[in-house]
Amino acid sequence: MISRGDDETAPAPRPSVSSPAVIGQLEVSDREIADAVAAVEGEMLELLARLVEAPTTLGNEEPGQVIMADAFRGLLGLEPVDIAMDTEVLRSHPAAAPFSWDVAGKRNVVADWPVAGEGGRSLVLQGHIDVVGPASTRLWRMPPFHAVRDGDWLYGRGSGDMKAGLAAMVGAVLGVRSLGLAPLAQVQLQSVVEEECGGNGALQCVLSGLRPDAAVIPEPYPGLIPTSQVGVLWFHVDIAGTPAHVADAQDGFNAIEAAFAVVKELHALEDELNESPPPPFDEIAHPINFNVGMISGGDWASTVAAECTLSCRIAQYPGSPVAELQRRVEAAVARAAVASAYLTEHPPSVRYDGFACEGSTLADDEPLVQSLSRSWEAVSGAPAGTGPTTATTDVRAFIEAGIPAACIGPLAEHIHGVDERVFVPSVVQTAHVLALFVRDWCGLA
Amino acid sequence: MISRGDDETAPAPRPSVSSPAVIGQLEVSDREIADAVAAVEGEMLELLARLVEAPTTLGNEEPGQVIMADAFRGLLGLEPVDIAMDTEVLRSHPAAAPFSWDVAGKRNVVADWPVAGEGGRSLVLQGHIDVVGPASTRLWRMPPFHAVRDGDWLYGRGSGDMKAGLAAMVGAVLGVRSLGLAPLAQVQLQSVVEEECGGNGALQCVLSGLRPDAAVIPEPYPGLIPTSQVGVLWFHVDIAGTPAHVADAQDGFNAIEAAFAVVKELHALEDELNESPPPPFDEIAHPINFNVGMISGGDWASTVAAECTLSCRIAQYPGSPVAELQRRVEAAVARAAVASAYLTEHPPSVRYDGFACEGSTLADDEPLVQSLSRSWEAVSGAPAGTGPTTATTDVRAFIEAGIPAACIGPLAEHIHGVDERVFVPSVVQTAHVLALFVRDWCGLA
Numbered sequence: 001m002i003s004r005g006d007d008e009t010a011p012a013p014r015p016s017v018s019s020p021a022v023i024g025q026l027e028v029s030d031r032e033i034a035d036a037v038a039a040v041e042g043e044m045l046e047l048l049a050r051l052v053e054a055p056t057t058l059g060n061e062e063p064g065q066v067i068m069a070d071a072f073r074g075l076l077g078l079e080p081v082d083i084a085m086d087t088e089v090l091r092s093h094p095a096a097a098p099f100s101w102d103v104a105g106k107r108n109v110v111a112d113w114p115v116a117g118e119g120g121r122s123l124v125l126q127g128h129i130d131v132v133g134p135a136s137t138r139l140w141r142m143p144p145f146h147a148v149r150d151g152d153w154l155y156g157r158g159s160g161d162m163k164a165g166l167a168a169m170v171g172a173v174l175g176v177r178s179l180g181l182a183p184l185a186q187v188q189l190q191s192v193v194e195e196e197c198g199g200n201g202a203l204q205c206v207l208s209g210l211r212p213d214a215a216v217i218p219e220p221y222p223g224l225i226p227t228s229q230v231g232v233l234w235f236h237v238d239i240a241g242t243p244a245h246v247a248d249a250q251d252g253f254n255a256i257e258a259a260f261a262v263v264k265e266l267h268a269l270e271d272e273l274n275e276s277p278p279p280p281f282d283e284i285a286h287p288i289n290f291n292v293g294m295i296s297g298g299d300w301a302s303t304v305a306a307e308c309t310l311s312c313r314i315a316q317y318p319g320s321p322v323a324e325l326q327r328r329v330e331a332a333v334a335r336a337a338v339a340s341a342y343l344t345e346h347p348p349s350v351r352y353d354g355f356a357c358e359g360s361t362l363a364d365d366e367p368l369v370q371s372l373s374r375s376w377e378a379v380s381g382a383p384a385g386t387g388p389t390t391a392t393t394d395v396r397a398f399i400e401a402g403i404p405a406a407c408i409g410p411l412a413e414h415i416h417g418v419d420e421r422v423f424v425p426s427v428v429q430t431a432h433v434l435a436l437f438v439r440d441w442c443g444l445a
Numbered sequence: 446m447i448s449r450g451d452d453e454t455a456p457a458p459r460p461s462v463s464s465p466a467v468i469g470q471l472e473v474s475d476r477e478i479a480d481a482v483a484a485v486e487g488e489m490l491e492l493l494a495r496l497v498e499a500p501t502t503l504g505n506e507e508p509g510q511v512i513m514a515d516a517f518r519g520l521l522g523l524e525p526v527d528i529a530m531d532t533e534v535l536r537s538h539p540a541a542a543p544f545s546w547d548v549a550g551k552r553n554v555v556a557d558w559p560v561a562g563e564g565g566r567s568l569v570l571q572g573h574i575d576v577v578g579p580a581s582t583r584l585w586r587m588p589p590f591h592a593v594r595d596g597d598w599l600y601g602r603g604s605g606d607m608k609a610g611l612a613a614m615v616g617a618v619l620g621v622r623s624l625g626l627a628p629l630a631q632v633q634l635q636s637v638v639e640e641e642c643g644g645n646g647a648l649q650c651v652l653s654g655l656r657p658d659a660a661v662i663p664e665p666y667p668g669l670i671p672t673s674q675v676g677v678l679w680f681h682v683d684i685a686g687t688p689a690h691v692a693d694a695q696d697g698f699n700a701i702e703a704a705f706a707v708v709k710e711l712h713a714l715e716d717e718l719n720e721s722p723p724p725p726f727d728e729i730a731h732p733i734n735f736n737v738g739m740i741s742g743g744d745w746a747s748t749v750a751a752e753c754t755l756s757c758r759i760a761q762y763p764g765s766p767v768a769e770l771q772r773r774v775e776a777a778v779a780r781a782a783v784a785s786a787y788l789t790e791h792p793p794s795v796r797y798d799g800f801a802c803e804g805s806t807l808a809d810d811e812p813l814v815q816s817l818s819r820s821w822e823a824v825s826g827a828p829a830g831t832g833p834t835t836a837t838t839d840v841r842a843f844i845e846a847g848i849p850a851a852c853i854g855p856l857a858e859h860i861h862g863v864d865e866r867v868f869v870p871s872v873v874q875t876a877h878v879l880a881l882f883v884r885d886w887c888g889l890a
Contacts (some may be wrong), residue, residue: 028752136753244859247836263701263705289692292750293743293749294744295701301739301800302736305739306863307581313691313747354707390692390693391690417688417751422471
């Protein structure tokens with residue numbers, strides 16, 4: 001076991017960037033780590049650019065996984081291993097998100113960093129390879145899947161969320177390895193699929209049986225470790241109308257117009273959920289966001305729309321079961337139907353596909369949180385804060401399995417938006433934080 | 446010139462079904478025509494079934510045109526000729542509908558019935574081969590592009606609108622030809638494309654230079670000749686929002702939600718247009734129908750929607766220019782924008798693609814109307830009525846060119862709806878009406 005003194009119990013002041021720390025059998029100073037990580041900035045950014053240029057949207061993750069497997073093998077000299085997505089296992093797991101799409105042939109790619117000794121704490125460093133769509137290609141200043149550097153920013157869909165995190169993971173390991181060092185406990189790097197649609201990639205990895213002492217996911221949370229995250233539910237409302245020639249519009253019932261009423265009731269539910277947020281969500285003005293993210297209806301301008309489908313996301317606080325939120329969503333949709341004689345007879349149906357997860361929390365005094373915060377401070381000069389986030393991340397797959405897991409990562413802007421970008425110095429900084437954290441959490445030799 | 450006495454000036458009583466009529470150089474009784482048309486019912490219905498099973502939606506019309514060319518040649522012994530859609534001609538014609546899609550390679554198929562003498566009035570019999578989409582495949586009791594006979598009804602998309610009319614045209618000519626007769630003036634059969642999206646197929650045929658004395662389109666108007674039809678405008682509203690991660694929804698602007706406000710203002714315009722309908726539209730409770738026929742927005746449930754597009758149809762009364770309705774639509778969209786600071790800065794844009802036509806009217810005392818009404822009466826026992834219709838049809842291409850044109854046709858239900866069907870006896874009846882009309886309008890020998 002490595003000395004955990006510095007990491008978990010020592011009070012402020014934290015070591016300055018250049019102060020040496022006694023870690024396991026080895027002294028390696030913050031400065032040496034900083035220099036080693038800085039020296040591999042080129043490799044990191046080249047990897048990041050390659051990743052951004054792979055449009056790894058849902059169903060198209062594999063080219064990104066090929067790049068990550070190459071990086072694990074070629075840059076780091078590790079042996080990548082696949083953790084295949086298993087349809088049956090996922091469909092029968094209570095914490096899995098439901099999914100209508102095909103996952104056969106999809107893989108998470110993991111690689112173990114050979115251990116140099118004993119006594120350290122084990123760790124998973126994880127990032128997700130999948131990205132959301134460009135939202136609107138025409139609104140982007142440049143094509144969304146081109147990695148474009150402009151000053152200190154790198155643009156591109158997924159640059160911040162979270163290909164920079166993946167690149168930083170690789171950079172951290174590459175930097176430490178360049179010093180001839182390796183961890184004193186198992187460190188596994190994981191590049192997972194399907195974070196953006198439900199989290200089943202991370203779950204599949206947890207189900208592989210590895211039980212690390214902690215997991216860190218460098219999602220773009222600069223200086224903030226989100227210790228409370230909401231639960232997220234995706235739901236789809238299918239509304240059936242009665243099509244008719246527009247000339248006989250009175251004989252039809254327009255499913256698109258009915259969708260508007262459904263959205264209105266869902267906003268009422270959103271309002272209810274925001275009325276009395278429990279701590280720590282009471283720090284946030286509007287913690288629960290409902291979003292109608294997609295709509296599709298009708299097939300002809302001169303035909304009264306027969307069908308309309310809404311694809312929505314809503315959130316809830318930790319501690320509330322998914323089924324409870326589903327019940328409230330269904331009740332809201334039913335309220336919209338009650339207002340219409342037609343919809344009362346032809347009620348919209350609610351379908352679940354994608355995210356269906358509870359919120360999760362990690363105590364502020366978890367050793368992981370303390371240690372990660374200090375690693376952040378060693379690099380940035382200020383400890384990382386903790387607090388709630390209005391999003392969910394893959395940490396929950398670990399936390400639900402009893403494994404402490406936390407995010408910290410680079411500065412990104414416009415994730416899921418247009419002109420998504422990541423602040424390049426913060427990518428190197430994140431790699432530096434991760435390298436220090438590996439040193440302090442796992443020990444190095 | 447044939448004797449027009451019986452057709453245009455003779456008062457009631459109209460000839461009974463079995464009374465002989467002196468037409469041109471030939472006497473052919475209503476009964477002989479009825480029997481001849483009835484004798485080809487099998488051919489007509491087989492053609493109708495083949496047509497229904499060709500899913501001739503926009504862009505997919507050609508298999509239907511192949512069937513029609515085969516019918517003109519194989520069943521009728523005529524020589525089909527193509528009238529190709531001409532992109533440049535259509536784009537520059539003031540009465541053409543704007544179109545974003547490719548029309549190169551598309552054709553209208555026409556065939557002239559060889560003339561047997563002189564002195565008759567010339568005629569175009571026209572139908573459109575294109576159909577609208579199924580609206581909702583799952584709501585249909587049977588697959589929409591299967592022709593299914595159930596008792597006296599034939600089901601299938603386009604069965605009534607208007608493949609039954611095309612089949613009836615062919616049946617009418619086949620029946621008359623089986624009597625060894627031919628018209629005393631040019632009769633051209635036309636199967637046109639793009640009636641459902643703007644009418645440019647019919648326009649292209651009118652632009653071919655043929656100027657018949659009349660045109661009849663057997664759209665499904667049983668017993669009613671629609672002598673006033675609305676003008677129709679298709680417009681598409683493109684709304685741009687600001688995408689964001691749903692966790693930061695406050696940083697985004699949801700284009701889908703903005704679409705709801707736009708629709709609301711367009712309904713207000715619809716209300717205005719229905720306030721004081723001019724005659725004859727004051728006979729109709731709600732003559733002007735606005736329809737949001739399609740909506741599409743967003744690309745991810747957890748992304749605030751960046752884009753939303755509405756595809757809409759609205760109508761106006763004859764006599765009002767298209768530009769005036771466009772102005773009012775744009776004003777309504779602008780009103781929706783004014784209510785939002787964001788939309789004021791990022792106003793939705795209105796795009797025109799498809800229908801952009803004025804209403805059109807035909808006088809009740811037009812010889813065409815009188816003659817067609819009497820042909821209807823000879824078959825059904827009651828004269829056809831006249832009146833306004835809340836739809837538009839391809840007759841306007843002729844009427845705008847100074848050629849009288851009218852619709853009359855079979856009984857159909859659920860056109861543009863689900864389980865569209867046509868009453869089979871009415872298909873034969875329509876063929877019978879058309880045959881009598883050819884006899885009385887053109888003369889036969």
